[in-house]
Each structure stands twice: as structure tokens, then as C-alpha cells.
Amino acid sequence: MTQTGQPQPYYLGDNPSRPVPFDGVMTVSHYIMPNFATMDWHQVPREKVIENIHSLQDPGGNLNDRIMMYIHVPYCKSFCHYCNFNRFHYPKQDSERLERYTDYLIKEIDWYMRQPYVREREFTAVYVGGGSPSTLPTSAVERLSEHLSKVVPNFDSIEKSFTGEPRTLRRPGLLDVLKDHGWNRITFGIETLNEKIHRKIGRLDTREDVDAVFDRMRSLGYTADTCVDMMYDLPGQTLEGFQDELSELLTCYDPSEIDLFTTIYLPYRPLHKLIMDGRVEQPGSPWQLLAMREHLYDTLSAAGYHNTIAETWSKRPEPSQYQTAHCARQDIIGVGCAARGNVRDMVSINPEKVDDWQRNVDEQGASTETLQSIGYEGVLDRIMVMFPRYKSLEKELLADYAARIDEDAFERVRAVLDGHLAAGVIDDEGDRFTVTKLGVIWHGNLQTDYLRHTLNTKGEVLMNHLTEARQDFDNENRFDVTPETVFIKEHDAEYPRLMK
Structure with missing residues (x-):
């Protein structure tokens, strides 16, 4: 124990014990x-996939009584160097394509909401993720919100999360629509407050964009939870730099929830290649990474945040419905290009290309080509x-x-x-x-x-x-x-x- 009665730090201070x-x-x-x-996702016979799709006509066989919906929007204004999610470049000057994408989201939503298995479950949440859903035209977000309010049970009272990135989330009218339709969790990535590192990881939004989102929510009287993503173990980032950024985040923005992710360095992704080519600095040692994790644990605990799931810190003591489902405690309907679903005892991933996804929605209602029982x-x-x-x-x-x-x-x-x-x-x-x-x-x-x-x-x-x-x-x-x-x-x- 330290002199203050607190447990001895593991990886911080002058003489950390450094357990491994x-x-x-x-x-x-x-x-x-x-x-x-x-x-082996692509080895499911087509006839078996169709059989599994039809099994949702049976309201029984439930392994979970609760269910939520995940809606994927794969479009981005630009690609972050660390990203390994399914995403496509924003179709410049092509709002028609995004409106069409929304049309197909509504079609697939309607198919699932007609299935007896789905109708028998207790709906807990809707989560719109990506990509960057805030790239959708405001009119498309409004149409999608209005439709969900009609077909999703208790839409007014369930958890509703909408994700985006600051420079499109601040667009005139978008936050107004989200407030008017009761979206009660607004989540977006800040990743780093260090301008130099921010550019090196491919982020093109600015601190001004982040300020604009928080300012607009305040001016609207919008009381939705603000959930931000931050990253650490970034290229060239020091422990002291991370400590300063975390302090600045809490002081300037005081978000309701913070997702803190170790930076992704998958060997075949752009950020790792930039490091291998010597164009971006390497991150620090694993000892520094562990010290960063301990610092965020201690700092956010002291600031009144609860560690609801491993990398998430919230002012609320319980995990969100989305987090609960993501940790396999509820079913998830996966809607949209590349969305993943866990329904009944079955798992699936929708086609990763938009054209294939739309064709499958037209032909069979559900777009999945991989639905299989586990x-x-x-x-x-x-x-x-x-x-x-x-x-x-x-x-x-x-x-x-x-x-x-x-x-x-x-x-x-x-x-x-x-x-x-x-x-x-x-x-x-x-x-x-x-x-x-x-x-x-x-x-x-x-x-x-x-x-x-x-x-x-x-x-x-x-x-x-x-x-x-x-x-x-x-x-x-x-x-x-x-x-x-x-x-x-x-x-x-x-x-x-x-x-x-």
C-alpha cells in the first residue's frame, strides 16, 4: 500500500512492480x-442459409428474450489509417445514392420486424453505426428515424444511439433532427486532442468540429448522453502526452461516456504500413501501454466514472443495452451492408458490398449470405x-x-x-x-x-x-x-x- 492508503501502482511511478x-x-x-x-463464414450451403432464414418464422427456440437492432452505414468522408471496419468513401455530390441506401435499410428493417421470432422478443435498443452515419443527408436520417418510430416497439422509451464524426455531425439541422426524434445517445470519435498525432492517423476533422458539436447540443438544450471515443498507444504518443489529453478531455467536454481503445496496429492495415515504411513513429513500449491503461483506470475512477465494460467508462453504473448485446447477453439484428447479427442460436454477416447487399434484400428480404447455427x-x-x-x-x-x-x-x-x-x-x-x-x-x-x-x-x-x-x-x-x-x-x- 502507498502512504495514502491506495493500492501500490502496478505500472506507474518511479518503482512500479510491473506484474506480468x-x-x-x-x-x-x-x-x-x-x-x-x-x-468458416463462406462455407454455408445456400439452401441451409435459406432454411435458417425461414426458421425465424418460428417464435420459439429463444435463447435470449431481449433483442436490439444494429444498423450499419458504411460511408465515410475519408479513411482513418487505423480503421478496419467496413466502410466506403462518401459518394461526393451523390445524395441520391445515400437516400437509396436508406430505402434499403428500411426494407431490411421491415423484413425483420415481420418475423415472429423477432416480434416475440423484448426490444431494448437501436444503434446506428458505421462508417459514419452522420454522412447521410439530414433528410435520410429523418426518414429513417420516423420509420423506426413506427415499426420498433416502444421506440420512444428504448435506448437509441447514433454515431458519427464531428465534421459531419455538426452539419446544420442534423442534431436538431436527432433531438426531435429522441435519439438519447450521441457517440462520435475524437481519438486524440494532439493535432500532430491527429493528422498522422488520418483524421481530417478538427478541434473546432468537436467544439461545434458540444456547443450545438448545449444551444439546443439537447440532454442526450455524449459518448466519445479516444485512443491511446498512438504513434509517437508519450505517457505524459496521454495523461494531458485525458485531463483536457474531462475539463473541456465532460462527456457522459468515454470509450478508450488501444490503437489498432493490424499488420496489413495502413497505419502499420506507414510505421514499417518509416513515415510515422512507432508507439512506445508495452510497459508504457500498460501504464496508460492503469492511468486511465485510476483517473476515470477518481472522476466518478464507472468501468461498465472493459474499455468503456460511463457516468452511469450499468452497461448500455448496446454493450450488453455486444457482450452476447442479448440478440442483435444486423441491418445494412456488412452488419453482423446474432439472432436465436444463429450468427451472420451481411454482404460487404452495397450492390450485393441490396440485391439480397430485393430477393429474400434478409441480406445475409452466411446465416448459420452455432x-x-x-x-x-x-x-x-x-x-x-x-x-x-x-x-x-x-x-x-x-x-x-x-x-x-x-x-x-x-x-x-x-x-x-x-x-x-x-x-x-x-x-x-x-x-x-x-x-x-x-x-x-x-x-x-x-x-x-x-x-x-x-x-x-x-x-x-x-x-x-x-x-x-x-x-x-x-x-x-x-x-x-x-x-x-x-x-x-x-x-x-x-x-x-
Whole structure:
């Protein structure tokens, strides 16, 4: 303990203890990506997909009683260098194309809302993500909002999130429409307040744009939660620089919720290539990354924020409905190009190209080409994988998991839990396991441990090359060219894409 009675810091201060509860630190903490390495998405026979689509006519067979809708808008004004979501350039001067995209969103929404399985669930939330949904014309946002209010049960009272980026979110009239239609969570990326780093990661919005969004919301009397994204472990970013940025964010904007993500350095994406080519600085060592994670944990806890899921800090004590569903505790209807859905015991990704998505909506209502069952066991497996992000695992669910999967698989999971208890990254709270502060700092590694047994070969290769051994933590050149990184860069199509 320190003289103030606070626990001794792990990675901060002059003499940190620097515990390493794992063999390696993940340089990427955005772990949706490896989940896509657990299934062979394009090997589902077409007739089986059609059969699975038709199964939604049956209102029974529910594994979750609650459901939400995720709507994907893949358009952006520009591409950020770190991004690995599905996105397309904004169709300049082509509002007609965006209006047409909205038409098809409405068509697919209507198809799902007619299905007996969907109608029997309790609707909790609608989340419009991307891409940058704020690139849609204001008229399209208004049409979509009006339609959702007619077809989604209790639309006025459920959680409604709309995402964007500051320079389009500030457009005249857009925030007015969102306020008028009751969107109660406005979320957008700031990423960094350091102007130099901001440009290096491909962000073209400005601090003035961020100010304009907050100013307009205040002038409207708009009381929606403001949820902002920030990144750390950025190229050339120091611990002191990150500390200053976090302090400035709280002082200047005081957002309702902050998503804090470790910067994504996937080997075949532009930001990593810029570093490999020497055009952008490398990030700091893993020790600095761990110190940044501990600093944000301590600072935001002291500022009255709750760590609702691993990388999210909110003034509200409970996770949002979107976060709850994302952590596998509700069903999700995926609407739009490249949207992912988890409905019943089935998972799917919609086509990544807009033309293919629209054709499928015309032909079969639902656009998915990959809808497949993972069974009750698969749903429980997803809950296990997402436990480190959700931060709580009820022992009742663990017992259900043990009863439904083969003994060897359960023993592997049980061994992981026991190892995490011994390492101090989770606690036994009697009726549940919970993630500790040290576990939050290392949550990517926790999640990886539960995920490994589900990975296919490509996923294992990818995971291995996103891991740094303890003996390499002091290496200043984290992204040296190796045969493995060259292979990944040259075989981009062989690796699963991350889409929302």
C-alpha cells in the first residue's frame, strides 16, 4: 500500500512492480477481429442459409428474450489509417445514392420486424453505426428515424444511439433532427486532442468540429448522453502526452461516456504500413501501454466514472443495452451492408458490398449470405469469450456451459479460470466471477485465453503475430519487418476482415 492508503501502482511511478500475469501482451486490444477467425463464414450451403432464414418464422427456440437492432452505414468522408471496419468513401455530390441506401435499410428493417421470432422478443435498443452515419443527408436520417418510430416497439422509451464524426455531425439541422426524434445517445470519435498525432492517423476533422458539436447540443438544450471515443498507444504518443489529453478531455467536454481503445496496429492495415515504411513513429513500449491503461483506470475512477465494460467508462453504473448485446447477453439484428447479427442460436454477416447487399434484400428480404447455427453451446461459448469485456460471469451460466459441451472443452475453460484466479486478474465473488483492476488492464489477454480453443488455423496464425513475449517488452522497435509480417501483408485476402 502507498502512504495514502491506495493500492501500490502496478505500472506507474518511479518503482512500479510491473506484474506480468501472461506470457505475452497483446499489442491489439480490439478483439472482435479474432472472433471472425473462429468460423468458416463462406462455407454455408445456400439452401441451409435459406432454411435458417425461414426458421425465424418460428417464435420459439429463444435463447435470449431481449433483442436490439444494429444498423450499419458504411460511408465515410475519408479513411482513418487505423480503421478496419467496413466502410466506403462518401459518394461526393451523390445524395441520391445515400437516400437509396436508406430505402434499403428500411426494407431490411421491415423484413425483420415481420418475423415472429423477432416480434416475440423484448426490444431494448437501436444503434446506428458505421462508417459514419452522420454522412447521410439530414433528410435520410429523418426518414429513417420516423420509420423506426413506427415499426420498433416502444421506440420512444428504448435506448437509441447514433454515431458519427464531428465534421459531419455538426452539419446544420442534423442534431436538431436527432433531438426531435429522441435519439438519447450521441457517440462520435475524437481519438486524440494532439493535432500532430491527429493528422498522422488520418483524421481530417478538427478541434473546432468537436467544439461545434458540444456547443450545438448545449444551444439546443439537447440532454442526450455524449459518448466519445479516444485512443491511446498512438504513434509517437508519450505517457505524459496521454495523461494531458485525458485531463483536457474531462475539463473541456465532460462527456457522459468515454470509450478508450488501444490503437489498432493490424499488420496489413495502413497505419502499420506507414510505421514499417518509416513515415510515422512507432508507439512506445508495452510497459508504457500498460501504464496508460492503469492511468486511465485510476483517473476515470477518481472522476466518478464507472468501468461498465472493459474499455468503456460511463457516468452511469450499468452497461448500455448496446454493450450488453455486444457482450452476447442479448440478440442483435444486423441491418445494412456488412452488419453482423446474432439472432436465436444463429450468427451472420451481411454482404460487404452495397450492390450485393441490396440485391439480397430485393430477393429474400434478409441480406445475409452466411446465416448459420452455432447451437446453444456456441452461444454459451461466446458468453465465455466476452466475459473479460463484460467483467462478470455468473456461475449459473458456467454450470449450464459445463452441462452442454464436451468434458475436454469445459476442462480447458475451467483451467483458464483457475489460472486467472491465481494470477489475480479475476475474483471469485461467490455466485459469480468478476474482473479485477489488473484484469481490466490485461483484458485483451483474458479474452484471448477463452478464445484460443475456438480459433481456426488462420486465427491462430494472426493471434500469434499480435503477441509480444515478456523478454521483448523493452524493445524500442515493436514493428520490425519479419517473415511473418511480410507474409501477412502479402496475403491480405487470406485473413478474416473485421466488420460491424
